Amino acid sequence: MDKYWAGLTDHRRRTSEIAISKLFQDDPQRFQAFSAEADGMLLDYSKTALDETALAGLIELAEQAGLADRIAEMFRGDAINVTEKRPALHTALRASADAVVEVDGEDVMPGIRHTLERMEGFAGAVRSGAHKSATGARFTDVVNIGIGGSDLGPVMATLALAPYHDGPRCHYVSNVDGADITDCLKGLDPQTTLIIIASKSFGTIETMTNAATAIAWLRGPLGEQASQHLVAVSSAQDKTAAFGIPPERVFGFADWVGGRYSLWGPVGLPVLMAIGRDNFRAMLSGAAAMDHHFQTADLRQNLPVLLGLIGIWHSNICGYATRAILPYDQRLARLPAYLQQLDMESNGKGVTLEGAKVSRTTGPIVWGEPGTNGQHAFYQLLHQGTHVVPTEFLIAATGHEPELAHQHDLLKANCLAQSKALMAGRSPEQARALAASRGHTDSDLERMTAHLTFPGNRPSVTLAYPRLTPFVLGQIIALYEHRVFTEGAIWGINSFDQWGVELGKELAESLLPLVQGGKDPSKDSSTLGLVAKLSVPKSAT
Numbered sequence: 001m002d003k004y005w006a007g008l009t010d011h012r013r014r015t016s017e018i019a020i021s022k023l024f025q026d027d028p029q030r031f032q033a034f035s036a037e038a039d040g041m042l043l044d045y046s047k048t049a050l051d052e053t054a055l056a057g058l059i060e061l062a063e064q065a066g067l068a069d070r071i072a073e074m075f076r077g078d079a080i081n082v083t084e085k086r087p088a089l090h091t092a093l094r095a096s097a098d099a100v101v102e103v104d105g106e107d108v109m110p111g112i113r114h115t116l117e118r119m120e121g122f123a124g125a126v127r128s129g130a131h132k133s134a135t136g137a138r139f140t141d142v143v144n145i146g147i148g149g150s151d152l153g154p155v156m157a158t159l160a161l162a163p164y165h166d167g168p169r170c171h172y173v174s175n176v177d178g179a180d181i182t183d184c185l186k187g188l189d190p191q192t193t194l195i196i197i198a199s200k201s202f203g204t205i206e207t208m209t210n211a212a213t214a215i216a217w218l219r220g221p222l223g224e225q226a227s228q229h230l231v232a233v234s235s236a237q238d239k240t241a242a243f244g245i246p247p248e249r250v251f252g253f254a255d256w257v258g259g260r261y262s263l264w265g266p267v268g269l270p271v272l273m274a275i276g277r278d279n280f281r282a283m284l285s286g287a288a289a290m291d292h293h294f295q296t297a298d299l300r301q302n303l304p305v306l307l308g309l310i311g312i313w314h315s316n317i318c319g320y321a322t323r324a325i326l327p328y329d330q331r332l333a334r335l336p337a338y339l340q341q342l343d344m345e346s347n348g349k350g351v352t353l354e355g356a357k358v359s360r361t362t363g364p365i366v367w368g369e370p371g372t373n374g375q376h377a378f379y380q381l382l383h384q385g386t387h388v389v390p391t392e393f394l395i396a397a398t399g400h401e402p403e404l405a406h407q408h409d410l411l412k413a414n415c416l417a418q419s420k421a422l423m424a425g426r427s428p429e430q431a432r433a434l435a436a437s438r439g440h441t442d443s444d445l446e447r448m449t450a451h452l453t454f455p456g457n458r459p460s461v462t463l464a465y466p467r468l469t470p471f472v473l474g475q476i477i478a479l480y481e482h483r484v485f486t487e488g489a490i491w492g493i494n495s496f497d498q499w500g501v502e503l504g505k506e507l508a509e510s511l512l513p514l515v516q517g518g519k520d521p522s523k524d525s526s527t528l529g530l531v532a533k534l535s536v537p538k539s540a541t
Contacts, residue, residue, distance in 0.1 A: 004061045005316070005360070011053055012317045019457045020049055020423050036301045038293040041465045041475050043303050045310055047423045048390075048459040049318070058309040059299050062490060067305070070489040071295060077103050081256075081496040082353055088496040089254075090261035090481070091291050094284035094474070103256065115266065119251055120280075122231075123272040126194065127167040134225035139168050139194045143184060144270040145214060146198030147174045147206045149259025150233065152341050153477075156334040157263060157271045157283070160473050163331075163400040164275040168194070172270075173214075176206040181213050190218045196231045198267055200253070202239035205509070215243075233266045258496055260341050261481065279470045286474025294482045304479050308486025310461060314390040315364045318459075324382070325368030327394040328415040329468055335394075336368030339480055346484045346495040353494055362491050368392075372414050382422060383454050391460040393419055394476070398467050415462070425456020
């Protein structure tokens, strides 16, 4: 593999001074050559420094890494999560009705279909009012209590699909900070509120702490009938039974579905309640379509593979440490946060599948904000800062508000202008002419020329789609899932475990008695000093 990495590095060294805009001058048809489309979704990566040699080298790198075999292993149900000795089969949750997927010789699809039908039946009863509250009222609100994958996915999807909401209002609580659940429950009526407790183990401390607070809130007016307002997304039926939640209101999923990949199953229950069966299934269909594309398309036209290779190019070959996710779609406001977890928890690894130290940089820092808000926040750094940040724009051809089509036109114009400006920049000659036109002269002219110059040559990709529908949202999420997998496969790491989240949890549990007034002189002076500073005098409690 080293020679393929070295070949790409050498090519970058030879071509690094060639501006992206020069690539367009040399090839007026560059867009056609460096874009790809699948089921109406277009990926334009022509505004990067990739040329045919670099792209060929990246594809060869993927082939040498055995990417095609790794893809087949994942969809086949092989135990590719080697540290936990299990498959990563989130894709089975959205597979077609006639699919057969085996784990340890057993077809798991009948169980998946049965769970989905149970979810649809229960959600449909809540939506229609057939499933009533303890007082006989219709449920008007649903509060989902979870954290990590049990929160970020459904929150993102619920917001993204707001035009399709015709069910109960959905709310989300994740942070153990009491302010989160207090602000959520304020204004809700316990007698018409359904609580979903989403924790596979039913032991996640943040989730169960918030659940206890919600149950106490329900018991105010409902007493022991509060359990009738509880639903569990969990595989620990012994623990859910202890909360008085009957099996028909418990929706579990297998350990081969990781939390950050779990939106497609029971973790998506609040989304299903909000948008209904048909729209939820359309979201699954969009993801399944991207799964099929990922498995069958040639690497040169494969959207997830291309997006992954672009990430490798920017991170490892160009040395860019971060990537910005910039959806020009306000309803995708939580997509950057969702992709932060998906990418950084999956590929933020320092050892290979074999346990050896990695020899090159892995997962980049992922961040972002919707446009056009970001333009008035951090785009200054994108355009003129000393850090080059590859950007990923998302934009729909049309919005859901036909009466405001002129605003969507302005949104599109801004998105396209930003990618153009990042690439082209503003030359010193252009800046000098602009400064002079504004009345600057002599030494002031030179000073303002420097300030008005944009270096340009900042890479970006654009993901364009017809409209943000449930199908398209499914495509987008699956695209990024497989992009993360592609990068992880090339780096030779396990994208499906997350040992890095354990240590902080363990230390928090050990520190709680100290925070609550206990003594432990063995702790470091910083920890002891902070505990003392944060201690609340008894008179103040």
